Amino acid sequence: MKNELEMGTTPNISRRSQLIDPLPIYTMWLRQMIRFFRMKARVVSSIVTPFLFLAFLGVPMSFMPAGNIPGIPPGMNFLDFLAPGIVGMTLLFSSMFGGASVIWDKEFGFLKEVLVAPVSRFSIILGREAGAMTTSILQALAIIIIAALMGVRIQGLAGFGLSLVFMILTSTTFIGLGLILATKLGEMEGFISIINMIQLPLFFLSGALFPLDAMPVWIRYIMYINPLTYGVDGLRGSLVGGAAFPLTLDFVILLVWSIVLAGLGTRFFSTMEAD
Amino acid sequence: MKATIEAEDLTKKFDDFVAVDHISFAVQDGEIFGFLGPNGAGKSTTIKMLITILNPTSGQARICGYDVLRQRDDVRRHIGIVFQDPSIDRFLTGKENLNFHGMIYHMDKKTRESRISEVLKLLDLQDKENTPVKDCSGGIQRRFEVARGFMTHPRVLFLDEPTIGLDIQARRALWEYIKNLNKDNDITIILTTHYIEEADYLCDRIGIIDHGKVIATDSPQRLKESVGIDLILMEIANGGNGDFIASLKRLEWVKNIEQHRNLLELSVEEGDRRVPELLGLASRHGVSVTSIDSHKPSLEDAFLHYTGKTIRENEEEQKR
Ligand SMILES: Nc1ncnc2c1ncn2[C@@H]1O[C@H](COP(=O)(O)OP(=O)(O)OP(=O)(O)O)[C@@H](O)[C@H]1O
Ligand SMILES: [Mg+2]
Numbered sequence: 001m002k003n004e005l006e007m008g009t010t011p012n013i014s015r016r017s018q019l020i021d022p023l024p025i026y027t028m029w030l031r032q033m034i035r036f037f038r039m040k041a042r043v044v045s046s047i048v049t050p051f052l053f054l055a056f057l058g059v060p061m062s063f064m065p066a067g068n069i070p071g072i073p074p075g076m077n078f079l080d081f082l083a084p085g086i087v088g089m090t091l092l093f094s095s096m097f098g099g100a101s102v103i104w105d106k107e108f109g110f111l112k113e114v115l116v117a118p119v120s121r122f123s124i125i126l127g128r129e130a131g132a133m134t135t136s137i138l139q140a141l142a143i144i145i146i147a148a149l150m151g152v153r154i155q156g157l158a159g160f161g162l163s164l165v166f167m168i169l170t171s172t173t174f175i176g177l178g179l180i181l182a183t184k185l186g187e188m189e190g191f192i193s194i195i196n197m198i199q200l201p202l203f204f205l206s207g208a209l210f211p212l213d214a215m216p217v218w219i220r221y222i223m224y225i226n227p228l229t230y231g232v233d234g235l236r237g238s239l240v241g242g243a244a245f246p247l248t249l250d251f252v253i254l255l256v257w258s259i260v261l262a263g264l265g266t267r268f269f270s271t272m273e274a275d
Numbered sequence: 276m277k278a279t280i281e282a283e284d285l286t287k288k289f290d291d292f293v294a295v296d297h298i299s300f301a302v303q304d305g306e307i308f309g310f311l312g313p314n315g316a317g318k319s320t321t322i323k324m325l326i327t328i329l330n331p332t333s334g335q336a337r338i339c340g341y342d343v344l345r346q347r348d349d350v351r352r353h354i355g356i357v358f359q360d361p362s363i364d365r366f367l368t369g370k371e372n373l374n375f376h377g378m379i380y381h382m383d384k385k386t387r388e389s390r391i392s393e394v395l396k397l398l399d400l401q402d403k404e405n406t407p408v409k410d411c412s413g414g415i416q417r418r419f420e421v422a423r424g425f426m427t428h429p430r431v432l433f434l435d436e437p438t439i440g441l442d443i444q445a446r447r448a449l450w451e452y453i454k455n456l457n458k459d460n461d462i463t464i465i466l467t468t469h470y471i472e473e474a475d476y477l478c479d480r481i482g483i484i485d486h487g488k489v490i491a492t493d494s495p496q497r498l499k500e501s502v503g504i505d506l507i508l509m510e511i512a513n514g515g516n517g518d519f520i521a522s523l524k525r526l527e528w529v530k531n532i533e534q535h536r537n538l539l540e541l542s543v544e545e546g547d548r549r550v551p552e553l554l555g556l557a558s559r560h561g562v563s564v565t566s567i568d569s570h571k572p573s574l575e576d577a578f579l580h581y582t583g584k585t586i587r588e589n590e591e592e593q594k595r
Contacts, residue, residue, distance in 0.1 A: 109362035
């Protein structure tokens with residue numbers, strides 16, 4: 001008995017916690033991955049909703065002449081136009097959910113377990129964010145494959161590679177937003193409805209469904225503030241072409257948004273009480 | 276030598292409600308220290324402040340010399356914890372939970388594996404390790420929770436009601452394990468419990484806590500002695516009457532009287548010989564005695580003495 005007990009004595013005393021600590025980051029990432037693939041219903045529903053948008057909005061609209069919608073380049077199919085918007089939507093929903101799920105950890109108590117560990121909270125949240133980002137991007141990729149199978153013409157490998165950059169930035173931005181909401185609202189009650197109340201306007205006012213130019217001017221100003229506008233535009237430009245802004249502009253604005261929101265979310269998480 | 280845990284005027288308010296009210300205490304290196312107290316006394320809140328997941332409203336505390344508010348990282352490197360409330364990931368299996376715990380605490384793979392098999396054996400969980408925790412019974416979930424707390428060997432181990440929800444065998448096995456851990460590995464342990472036998476058996480010292488205040492701190496033996504040499508518990512119908520109580524107070528062999536509703540607690544000398552005399556006195560005052568019992572004070576008596584509640588009353592309150 002005594003020998004057994006002496007094995008592995010005080011493993012956590014000798015080391016100081018580093019800001020970026022690979023093993024805990026990996027652990028938190030792995031946890032998100034296992035949980036994601038274990039919740040089969042979530043995987044399926046995360047793909048079905050975007051698919052329905054493509055099938056029942058994109059396909060019928062693509063039979064109509066798209067040329068008279070301002071902002072869609074002449075000759076462009078509506079399905080091609082919509083697909084990047086739906087990829088953006090998938091990223092919005094899954095990333096915000098991923099960031100906000102800290103509140104479930106708090107509710108079910110797991111947060112306590114991580115917060116007392118001798119690990120910097122920055123590493124904990126970094127791993128969590130990486131996990132949420134990976135699952136979001138996997139879902140987005142699934143949508144791109146489905147869209148391609150439905151006949152959406154992806155521009156090529158370089159464009160696809162560029163779209164990954166926009167996916168990462170979009171995902172980071174909304175993980176940050178979800179995290180801010182979860183850490184600041186704190187209570188489970190009404191949380192889901194608040195998330196919905198924020199998500200849907202973000203989606204409708206992003207140019208995901210209709211081009212910016214088709215909107216009244218005052219709405220356009222709202223759309224200019226919305227980070228998803230630049231995410232969707234960047235995805236559109238890189239995947240199928242026909243972006244409203246230069247891609248560099250999309251990139252820079254999105255980069256700023258993602259640093260601000262993810263930075264704030266991370267900061268709030270660091271000072272959060274577990275109870 | 277400084278104490279391993281030192282708390283000074285530690286206070287936690289939730290809005291206007293004071294859950295922990297200027298608590299001060301110290302736990303020495305190598306001690307097993309227990310908090311005994313009724314529901315809502317503030318035991319868990321105190322622990323949560325010490326383990327850095329709740330910020331004290333005022334006051335301060337140090338673990339191994341590190342301030343729980345300003346040196347959280349240092350504190351965290353020295354502690355382990357079994358929480359009272361669930362804190363396990365229900366979608367992961369028990370083994371995944373244990374393994375992740377080991378990874379977050381930077382244990383290498385070999386150590387992790389040996390520790391996991393040891394704690395699984397300790398809590399008799401070998402055949403449940405690959406079931407998602409949410410599909411396990413409540414008792415098994417609790418065992419995984421406890422098992423995880425014993426994965427690392429920190430300097431200070433916090434156990435918030437470690438054996439609640441465990442069956443007798445598991446509880447006994449854990450008691451022995453805790454004792455050995457404390458003795459062989461020199462781990463300081465601070466625990467809370469509702470089980471008198473547990474506190475009595477395990478703790479070197481006990482703090483009795485009620486309404487957010489520590490009312491008494493001493494060894495189990497000294498706490499018992501503080502109640503009296505012999506103790507007579509007398510249950511009377513309708514709380515008796517003032518005359519009767521007054522005449523009891525006049526008896527020179529009655530050292531102290533406490534009344535907890537219908538229960539009279541008398542500390543006396545030579546308790547066994549006094550029972551007939553008490554019964555006689557009661558009938559002369561027309562007081563009917565439902566039960567009377569004389570014994571050496573137990574820790575339970577000390578609990579009653581200091582909190583005014585028996586453990587049973589306390590548990591019934593909890594059920595409500
Ligand atoms: N987050 C909170 N917000 C408001 N009140 C709280 C909170 N946490 C605890 N309390 C209150 O503080 C008091 C002390 O709670 P605590 O959990 O510390 O008691 P305890 O001694 O551990 O009780 P038990 O034996 O039931 O575990 C209780 O009255 C409880 O309702
Ligand atoms: Mg408690």
